[in-house]
Amino acid sequence: MRVMYPEMTDNINRRNRTNSRFRYLVIAGSVITVIPIFLIVGNLAVKGFRQINLAFFTQPAPDTFQAMMAASSGEIIPGGIANGLTGSLLMVLLASLFAIPLGLMTGIYIYENGTTRYARFIRSLTEILQGVPSIILGIIAYLWVVKNITKGYSALAGSVSLAIMMLPLIIRSTEETMRMIPLSIREAAFALGTPYYKMIYKILIPVSFSGLATGVLLAISRILGETAPLMLTALGSPAISLDVTRPVSAVPLLIWDFYNDPNMVNLVWSASLFLMVFVLSMNLLARSVASKHKYI
Amino acid sequence: MSGDRVTKALLFISSLTILLLSAGIVVSLFGGAVPAFREFGLRFITSSSWNPTAGSEQYGAMSFIAGTVITSILALIICIPMAFSTSLFIAEYYRGTRTAGILRSLVDLLAGIPSIVYGFWGFYALRPLLVATGLTDQGFGVFTASLVLAIMIVPYATSLSAEIISMVPAELKEAAYSLGATRREVIFSVVIPSARSGIIASFILALGRALGETMAVTMLIGNANVIPKGLFAPGNTMASVIANQFGEASGLKMSALIAIGLLLFLITALVNYLGKLIIKRFA
Numbered sequence: 001m002r003v004m005y006p007e008m009t010d011n012i013n014r015r016n017r018t019n020s021r022f023r024y025l026v027i028a029g030s031v032i033t034v035i036p037i038f039l040i041v042g043n044l045a046v047k048g049f050r051q052i053n054l055a056f057f058t059q060p061a062p063d064t065f066q067a068m069m070a071a072s073s074g075e076i077i078p079g080g081i082a083n084g085l086t087g088s089l090l091m092v093l094l095a096s097l098f099a100i101p102l103g104l105m106t107g108i109y110i111y112e113n114g115t116t117r118y119a120r121f122i123r124s125l126t127e128i129l130q131g132v133p134s135i136i137l138g139i140i141a142y143l144w145v146v147k148n149i150t151k152g153y154s155a156l157a158g159s160v161s162l163a164i165m166m167l168p169l170i171i172r173s174t175e176e177t178m179r180m181i182p183l184s185i186r187e188a189a190f191a192l193g194t195p196y197y198k199m200i201y202k203i204l205i206p207v208s209f210s211g212l213a214t215g216v217l218l219a220i221s222r223i224l225g226e227t228a229p230l231m232l233t234a235l236g237s238p239a240i241s242l243d244v245t246r247p248v249s250a251v252p253l254l255i256w257d258f259y260n261d262p263n264m265v266n267l268v269w270s271a272s273l274f275l276m277v278f279v280l281s282m283n284l285l286a287r288s289v290a291s292k293h294k295y296i
Numbered sequence: 297m298s299g300d301r302v303t304k305a306l307l308f309i310s311s312l313t314i315l316l317l318s319a320g321i322v323v324s325l326f327g328g329a330v331p332a333f334r335e336f337g338l339r340f341i342t343s344s345s346w347n348p349t350a351g352s353e354q355y356g357a358m359s360f361i362a363g364t365v366i367t368s369i370l371a372l373i374i375c376i377p378m379a380f381s382t383s384l385f386i387a388e389y390y391r392g393t394r395t396a397g398i399l400r401s402l403v404d405l406l407a408g409i410p411s412i413v414y415g416f417w418g419f420y421a422l423r424p425l426l427v428a429t430g431l432t433d434q435g436f437g438v439f440t441a442s443l444v445l446a447i448m449i450v451p452y453a454t455s456l457s458a459e460i461i462s463m464v465p466a467e468l469k470e471a472a473y474s475l476g477a478t479r480r481e482v483i484f485s486v487v488i489p490s491a492r493s494g495i496i497a498s499f500i501l502a503l504g505r506a507l508g509e510t511m512a513v514t515m516l517i518g519n520a521n522v523i524p525k526g527l528f529a530p531g532n533t534m535a536s537v538i539a540n541q542f543g544e545a546s547g548l549k550m551s552a553l554i555a556i557g558l559l560l561f562l563i564t565a566l567v568n569y570l571g572k573l574i575i576k577r578f579a
Contacts, residue, residue, distance in 0.1 A: 019478035026389055029381025033454075034402045036447045040409060040417050105310035112307065122311050125318045131568035132321070132561060133508025135535045139542070139557045143324045164317065171314070197303035225410025228510035228535070232542050252412050252511075259416055259515070272413045283408040 041276070048273030051266055056080035056274075060240055061254055067263040077267050081274065083240045087155065087248035091234060092220060094159035094244065099166035100216055106167075107174025108200060114175075123175070130168035137161040138229030146233060155241075155248040158234030162226060166219040173215025177208045210289055217286035225279050227252035251275050325561055328554030335548060340555060346521040348541075348549050355552035357559060362523045363531035364560070367438055367513060368506040370527075371445035375502060378446070379453035380495075386454070387461035388483060400458070407451035415515030418444040423516070432528040436518030439527045444516060445506050453502035460494030460578070461487060494578045500571035507564050510535040534560040 055078065062070075062079030070077045106122070113119040141161035150156055185207060189199045205212070227250075230236075235247040236257060242248075249257075255271045258264035332340055332355060343356025382403055390396040422444065423435035432439070464487050472482045488495070518530025519540055532540070534556050542553050 015478050015481070019480040022480040022483075023389065026381040026384045029377055030385040030399060033378040033382045033450055034399065037402055037405050037409075039421065040413070043417060043421050044413070102310050102313060105307050106314055109307035109311040119311070122314050125314055127572060128565055128568070129314070129318060129321075131504055131508075131564055133510065133535055133564055135508070135510045135538050136321075136325070136557045136561050139328070139538065139554055140321050140324055142542070143328060143554075144320075164321075167314070167317070196300040198299070200303060221408065225412065227410070227412040228539050231539060235543075252410060255412050255416065256511075259412075259419070265420075268416055272416050276409055276413050279410055280405060280408050283405075 044269060044273040044276060047266075048269035048271075051076055051270035052274065056270060057085065058082055061238060061249070061257070061267075062264075063238070064261050064263050067261070067267070071263055071266070077264065079267075081251055081254050081267075081271050083237065083249045084251040084254035084271070086240050086242065087158075087234065087237070087253070088224065088250040090155055090242055090244070090248060091159045091162055091230075091250060092223060094155070095162035095166055095223060096216070096220065098159070098163035099170055099219070103167050103170025103219075104174050104205075104212065107171040108178065108204065110171065111175045111178040126168045126171045129164070130172065134161070134165055134226055135228040135232070137164045138232035140164065141229065141233045150245045152245075153233060153235035153247040154245050155234055156244045158230045158248070158250070159244075161229035161233050162223045165223050165226065165229070169219040169222060170215055173218070174212060177211030177215065178204060180211070181207055214286045214290040217282060217289065221279050221282035221286065224282065225252055225275060227256055231256065251278075321561075325554060325558040328551060329558045331548060331551035332555040335551075340552070341559070344523050353548055355549065357534070357552075357556050359521055359523045360532055360534045360537050360556055361559065363438070363517065364507055364533040364535070364563075366524055366531070367442045367445060367517065367533055368503055370438065370442035371449060371506045372499060372503050374442060374446035375449050375453055376499060379450050379457060379499070379502070382450070382454045383457035383461055383495075384483065387458040388487065389479075391462065400455075403451045403454050406447065409448075411448070411509060411511040412515075414444050414448055415512035418512060418516050434518070434530075436516060437528045437530050438517065438524045441513045441517040441533075444512050445509055448509060448512060449502040449505045452505050453498050456498035456501065457491075457495050460491045460498065463494075464490050493574050497571045497574035497578065500567060500574065504564050504567040504571060507567060508535055508560065510539050514539045534563075 053076075057080055059078070059080040060083040061081060062077055066079065067077045106126075110119050110123050110126075114123075138161050141157045141164070145157035145160050146153055181204065185203060186199065189203050194203070230250050230253050234250060234253065236249045236253045237247045238249070251271060252275060255268055255275065258268040258271060336343065336355060340355065341357055341361070343354070344358035344362070345354045345356050346359065347354040382399065386396045386400050390399075418440060423440060426432055426440055427435040468486050468490060469482050472486045477485065513533050514536035517532060517536055519532050519536065520530040521532055521537070522530075524531030538553050538557055538560075541549070545553055
């Protein structure tokens with residue numbers, strides 16, 4: 001008879017030894033995998049903490065001369081990230097205005113017509129869009145908006161690139177959430193003679209609201225930290241600006257600027273710490289919304 | 297009844313914008329890349345010279361294609377043991393326990409950290425460590441970039457692998473246990489063979505992530521427009537050269553950068569398609 005698993009015929013002690021060795025290997029590998037997260041969070045917290053004060057949130061970024069003076073006299077660098085905060089908020093808000101309604105409607109469309117060839121094609125396109133590297137969306141927004149609409153770097157161009165990033169995330173989460181709604185709820189609505197549009201507005205959306213909110217929050221937390229597309233579109237600006245046709249800064253763009261200026265190193269730690277904490281808490285918020293309000 | 301018709305039309309129109317958006321992206325990338333391909337032809341892909349001096353402009357994407365492929369594959373190689381052991385921890389050894397839940401959330405946290413924060417951390421915390429080992433002078437280069445990339449893609453490989461491993465039917469595993477197999481033998485002769493294609497797909501999708509990563513790589517790879525000469529040599533990836541040079545580019549150089557973007561788009565789309573195809577077969 002052919003022996004299928006020669007190792008099983010070997011000495012049992014040896015097999016038990018390799019068995020427990022492999023188990024320790026798995027545990028060791030898992031521990032090594034999570035070490036970076038503690039290193040990153042710890043590093044940023046220790047070094048970034050010093051610069052976080054009220055001015056950090058209310059004042060725009062300092063110029064390199066101010067930072068140099070402060071660094072040479074051993075003080076903390078004056079100024080903060082207010083221009084980045086307002087720019088990020090402005091662009092995320094605009095991107096959400098484009099992407100949330102469009103994403104929800106497309107997601108519902110795919111869910112409602114999932115069996116047709118056209119809807120399946122749109123779903124595949126969404127999957128491809130989701131895999132497009134963000135820097136390419138920066139090129140696209142540059143070609144479409146910077147060159148043709150605002151004739152220069154602008155907040156609008158930045159939000160277009162962010163919106164294209166958000167869209168597939170929202171579409172997929174909408175479709176997946178809707179799929180979890182029991183068919184009986186829809187059937188009950190139709191049996192009562194509910195028109196199609198009322199079924200969507202009064203039943204599908206409210207019933208799946210927490211799922212939809214989770215999808216939107218996760219999408220926002222994804223784009224909050226995006227830097228590459230904004231470098232090609234929003235460019236950055238030293239002043240607080242809310243004009244969508246002009247360049248604006250964003251928190252990740254400020255980190256990039258600070259990183260390129262040796263005088264500002266202390267500010268990068270704080271800005272990175274802030275960005276990381278902000279994005280991670282957005283993430284946790286999304287997850288807690290998902291776990292708390294389970295209608296379905 | 298008109299409400300119905302309006303709703304249906306609205307939903308259809310929004311789905312149409314996805315179609316237009318995708319078509320627009322492809323058309324714009326192709327359109328922007330035309331001047332570069334018209335000037336250099338296929339040599340644009342095979343040549344590795346990059347000379348922006350006016351008058352003798354030469355653009356070739358090979359150094360960046362090589363940089364992208366080398367860093368991503370190296371990142372994948374580093375990522376495999378980490379993601380593999382984490383997914384076994386979560387979905388096999390400590391399945392359903394509190395510890396596994398905590399580990400899963402910690403790994404998920406890695407996915408939430410922005411790319412630029414990884415780059416900055418790699419620059420100030422990881423690079424000095426690598427310099428201290430004496431393997432590299434400056435700490436910039438392919439290996440540093442790949443190491444950080446590996447940490448960044450671990451959560452994507454882990455979450456899918458763990459899901460697939462946990463889907464292996466208990467009867468199969470129990471049958472092997474009843475024959476006297478140890479846990480390690482069950483893992484290698486039952487769990488892995490039956491989850492193989494799903495695990496491979498999860499690593500292919502993680503590779504797709506690594507190919508397009510921009511900021512962390514830009515900050516760590518050293519930004520030299522040549523084919524990297526070794527593990528610790530500097531280079532540039534397709535994404536990082538766009539990030540570095542797009543701002544000051546115009547004319548032929550901009551077209552060359554857009555053409556690199558087009559190539560990157562095609563490569564990532566192909567890799568992602570492959571991963572999704574394997575997953576669909578599996579499911």
